[in-house]
Amino acid sequence: MASATGNKKMNNLFFLLQKEFRQIFRNPTILRMILIMPVLQLILIPLAADYEIKHIAISVIDLDHSPYSKRLTQKIAASDYFQLKEYGSSYQKSLETVGDGKTDIILTIPVNFEKDLIKESKSKIHLAADAVNGVRAGLGTAYAGQIIAAFNNEIREEWVQFPRYVEMPQIEITSANWYNPHINYYLFMVPGILAILVTMVGSFMAALNIVAEKEVGTIEQLNVTPLKKWQFILGKLIPFWVLGMASITIGMVVAFVIFRIIPVGSYFTVYAFSAVYLLGILGIGLLVSTFSDTQQQATLFAFFFMMIFILLGGLYTPIESMPEWSQWITKFNPPAYFIRVIRAVFIKGSAFSDLLPDFYAMIAFAIGFNWLAIRNYSKRSA
Amino acid sequence: MSGVSIKNITKTYEKGTVLALDNISLEVAPGELFGLIGPDGAGKTTLFRILTTLLIPDKGKATVAGFDVVTDYEDIRKIVGYMPGKFSLYQDLSIEENLNFFATVFKTTFEENYHLIEDIYVQIEPFKKRLAGELSGGMKQKLALCCALIHEPKVLFLDEPTTGVDPVSRKEFWDMLDRLKARGITIVVSTPYMDEASRCDRIALIQKGKILEVNTLEKIIKKNRQPLFAIKAPNRYKLIKDIRAFENTNSCFAFGEDNHVSFKNGSEGMPQLLNYLNEKGYENLSHKEVEPDIEDTFIKLMLETENHD
Structure with missing residues (x-):
């Protein structure tokens, strides 16, 4: 020992x-x-x-089938945040996919969307979100809102005839993420x-x-x-x-x-x-x-x-x-x-x-x- | 002065509802090998835990080697060796690591007190690198005794050291205790085995928190001697029931192959019982008078206290 x-x-x-x-x-x-x-x-x-919300499944119900409605759809589909699950014309049918959990958000573009937008300078679209996952629904509608607002601006600019004389006041919000610039x-x-x-x-x-x-x-x-x-x-x-x-x-x-x-x-x-x-x-x-x-x-x-x-x-x-x-x-x-x-x-x-x-x-x-x-x-x- | 003195110790559990020790008094002389004999649940472990300063009694006073178990607990912890009933060494340390650890905790070394444990240690030395958890029951018990002895205690408390150990190892263990006693160590040992009582200088019979008798084995048996008969017949279960139904039977217990019977009217009861059994149609009945041993005495004392209550 x-x-x-x-x-x-x-x-x-x-x-x-x-x-x-x-x-x-x-x-x-x-x-x-x-x-x-x-x-x-x-x-x-x-x-x-991972908290970042990506790949939100969206169904677009296009009741208008106009060039504008297609342009809006494309704009959404092109975004990183959304994945176009369905492009149809029946709200009922899309609602079923929400029930199955396949779709998070339904965007409805009404009949005469383009016509109202040009003639009356305004139109309405409808967003419905599956709020079972509240974070996803909230962020999804916010992202969609941003895209629609951007689309709105584009259209307005195109319709202003003489941009040189009428200056469109535009406010753009930019953000910077301090300490973690790339939100890693x-x-x-x-x-x-x-x-x-x-x-x-x-x-x-x-x-x-x-x-x-x-x-x-x-x-x-x-x-x-x-x-x-x-x-x-x-x-x-x-x-x-x-x-x-x-x-x-x-x-x-x-x-x-x-x-x-x-x-x-x-x-x-x-x-x-x-x-x-x-x-x-x-x-x-x-x-x-x-x-x-x-x-x-x-x-x-x-x-x-x-x-x-x-x-x-x-x-x-x-x-x-x-x-x-x-x-x-x-x-x-x-x-x-x-x-x-x-x-x-x-x-x-x-x-x-x-x-x-x-x-x-x-x-x-x-x-x-x-x-x-x-x-x-x-x-x-x- | 390395004796143990217990005066009117009472201990209850569960807020006083369970009485573990009921006003117990005992004296263990220095250098004595003292046995606490009693069945499971008699209160032996509680008494050990009080004497080793792990429990505080509700009432009464106890001293170990002159130190009070409540106020002088630090002094007691330096001079007693305790081997709990349950193996309580580090299973993930080897034999030699356990021994070294407990030696150092007592500020001594293995070498210094090797002479004390040599007899026992040589038996487990071949396995000294083996983890304690992987030892057989007998080896664990020897290691536990070594660990309890490594600091040369004045008083040794062994709580059921032979429970679950084979008969040969049990005998060896008691031989070891004899040698420790020869070195002047006071030993208090508990056991549920009545036959081990004969190895102690004096014994205390303990049952349900009460001490039934304290004396040498011979004196306890002699004092409680009563005529006792061993009766045997082929249909044993029926026999025991019939004997118990007999009016003059005091007690009847199965004992090996026989039934040990005592009578309220002493030896006179035996011929009466034989008549009674013959009427019941028993054949091949054998009977003889026997000397009561410790087990018979314990049963007698146990019945007496129960009837007394």
Whole structure:
């Protein structure tokens, strides 16, 4: 037993850490979670969960069959946003395709569309959208409205006889997307998923690990030793803090290799925030472990928290567009801060000093959750 | 002073609705090998958990080696070895890793106390690189004992160490306890096996949170001695029912191939029972008087407390 020649005075904590890391590296599930989960999540989710609305299926019901109605149809079909599913003359028939989910929007061009437009200078067209998917319907009608307005302008210009003398006042709205000029969707999603990854490693893997000791009974064996409460807790938190930092590093490598995304801001800011954020999130893990006796219970708790973390964290839906009461909830949701910070550093290049309020919030979370957990953690069941 | 003293300990669970230990008092002398004998659910594990500072009693006071289990728990944790009933070592660490870990937690080393565990360790040494989770039941139990001994405890608490272990390993295990006792370690061991009572210096019979009797095995048996008869007949199930229906029967229990019977009127009951059974038409009946052993004594004491309640 050569390995036992260790110094007697060496700290218990050192041996605890040695034991924890030994167990972690022996556990294929944890390693898989740390190494493969970031890679898979970062590859799959940004590619699949795309918000940009493209390929909206549109049916045009042309009751006019005039050159103008055909021109409008062509204009719509030529757009990137729309896919002309059907060009017919029966509203009823098109409505059926909506029911089948094949068409998102029906555009009806009435009889005498061209005639009314020329003679009376105005005409009406009708847009009907399948609002089962509200985002798609809303954006679809907005896009269609834009195209129709552009078409309207074209016609008006053509009909003005002497453009040199009558100047058409035209206002054109142009937009620029700051920080993400090409609206690169991955640039938005990847940092968010990085934040979620760190959250999962930090909180739930740590919680499950502690609860496993309860379940197997080893915690009881440890409790009948001179080992101190703080040593046991630190012995659990430090390895998962290290793993959390490792997983964000792996995540950033994946983000670069696959999406060529590197933070515009500094790596220091990313790591500084991750370091403090992980402390808070480990506190949540510790808290979960204090009120679960089995890994099954801990998993259920974890599932519940994870839903809140993700859905109220601004990963998918912007916090600003939530109702006011749920915006308040997000103020107590640590991942909401971390997602915002990571995005700001990655996309905007925010410096550490720009994000100080978030940093203080994270320190508060770290102290708060750990305090709760330690208060709840009892070495002796009474 | 490495004895154990328990005074009027009461412990309830589920907000007082389940009585696990009912006003228990016990003294274990330093260097004694003391047995807690009782069936599952008697309260043995609860008592161990109180003595090892894992549980706080509702009432009463207990000391281990002079230290109070509630106030001096940190001192107790340094000097006791505890082997829980359920295997509680790290299944994903090897034999030597477990031993080294528990040695370091107690600020000692494997080498320093090797002499204490040598006898036991040599038996599992060939597998020292094997993960604890992959060991057989007997080897796990030996490893657990090694881990409980590695810091040279003054008092050793062993909760059902032989449950689920084959008879040969059980005997070996008790031999090991004898050698540990010879080193002056106080040992408190619990077991549901009555036959293991004979290996203890003194025993406490425990049932439903109460202590029925505390003494040496011989004295307990002698004190509770009553005429006991072994009766055997081919139709055993019917026989046991008929004997129990007999008016002077005190108790009748299946014991190996026989039925052990005691009577309310002592030895006089036997000829009366034989007449009664002959009337019932039993043939090939064999009977003889037997010396009560610990199991018979336990049943007697158990019935007495039940009737007393």
